[in-house]
Amino acid sequence: MIKFQSIFPRINISKKTYFYLTVIACFFIAAIIVTGAAVRLTGSGLGCPTWPKCSSGSFTPTKAESSHSLIEFGNRLFTGAVSASVILAILGSLILKPFNKRLTWLSVGLVIGILIQIVLGGITVLVKLHPLAVGSHMLVSMAILSNAVILCYCAKSRVDLSLKNLFKPTFNLLLFIVTNLVVVAGIVVTAAGPHAGGQDTVRLDANIETVARIHSFFAWCFTILMLFLYFKFKNHSWQLKSLFLITLLQIAWGYSQYFNGIPAWMVIFHVFLAAMLYLFATLNWLNSTK
Numbered sequence: 001m002i003k004f005q006s007i008f009p010r011i012n013i014s015k016k017t018y019f020y021l022t023v024i025a026c027f028f029i030a031a032i033i034v035t036g037a038a039v040r041l042t043g044s045g046l047g048c049p050t051w052p053k054c055s056s057g058s059f060t061p062t063k064a065e066s067s068h069s070l071i072e073f074g075n076r077l078f079t080g081a082v083s084a085s086v087i088l089a090i091l092g093s094l095i096l097k098p099f100n101k102r103l104t105w106l107s108v109g110l111v112i113g114i115l116i117q118i119v120l121g122g123i124t125v126l127v128k129l130h131p132l133a134v135g136s137h138m139l140v141s142m143a144i145l146s147n148a149v150i151l152c153y154c155a156k157s158r159v160d161l162s163l164k165n166l167f168k169p170t171f172n173l174l175l176f177i178v179t180n181l182v183v184v185a186g187i188v189v190t191a192a193g194p195h196a197g198g199q200d201t202v203r204l205d206a207n208i209e210t211v212a213r214i215h216s217f218f219a220w221c222f223t224i225l226m227l228f229l230y231f232k233f234k235n236h237s238w239q240l241k242s243l244f245l246i247t248l249l250q251i252a253w254g255y256s257q258y259f260n261g262i263p264a265w266m267v268i269f270h271v272f273l274a275a276m277l278y279l280f281a282t283l284n285w286l287n288s289t290k
Helices: 015-041 067-094 101-126 131-157 171-192 208-231 238-259 264-287
Strands: none
Touching: 015 067, 015 101, 015 131, 015 264, 067 101, 101 131, 131 171, 131 264, 171 208, 171 264, 208 238, 238 264
């Protein structure tokens, strides 16, 4: 990897400044998960029926098009803000003093993730919001968020995480794995639920009550494992405490939206909490590798 300091020796940024750049990137990545959910839940998933153009004749919505087009196009523009923040993160890693190759590779991971998302976004539109495409879109978003959290963590503490430490068998790693199972099950519930993102969009051929129970089962396994870590292994870190509070709110909110007929506005907040849950689960996992 070429060090930009050797090319532009007077251009560099501090560790503190770079950490702020990574936080900005992490914020935008988490935010676009919520805005993407809002597009679907407002039925705007096909507001721009073509890709990369909004319509066959224009890259932007025309005056004659509906509010759904504006919502979908707005989310596409927000993707630009995410891309800009990721580009700043990778450029910042190249001019960081002292240079850290691990931070550069982690920021490259964000770029790769965004590129995959752009392609997946196009495929999702072309296949008319097929639930498998939409679900894949969400899974990649969570992976990018996890990458961004790891980048922030390493930029702040400058720890030299190794794969051996990251994947050392521990209950904290198990908690992170169960977090992923909860998220995947939640995506399946959404794919089988009423919010398709557009009219006449196919739904996943699965019983909503059955997949909701599976999702709930993984959520309770997650909660029990958290309690086990707190009381048995004395993990009293702020990361786990924050995760526990978010989980309690998420469980209460999840049951409320289910028994109220899964209204769209409640699902949007549920997705926000899911992103926060994933963020803090990643932080708890990283904190356990010290």
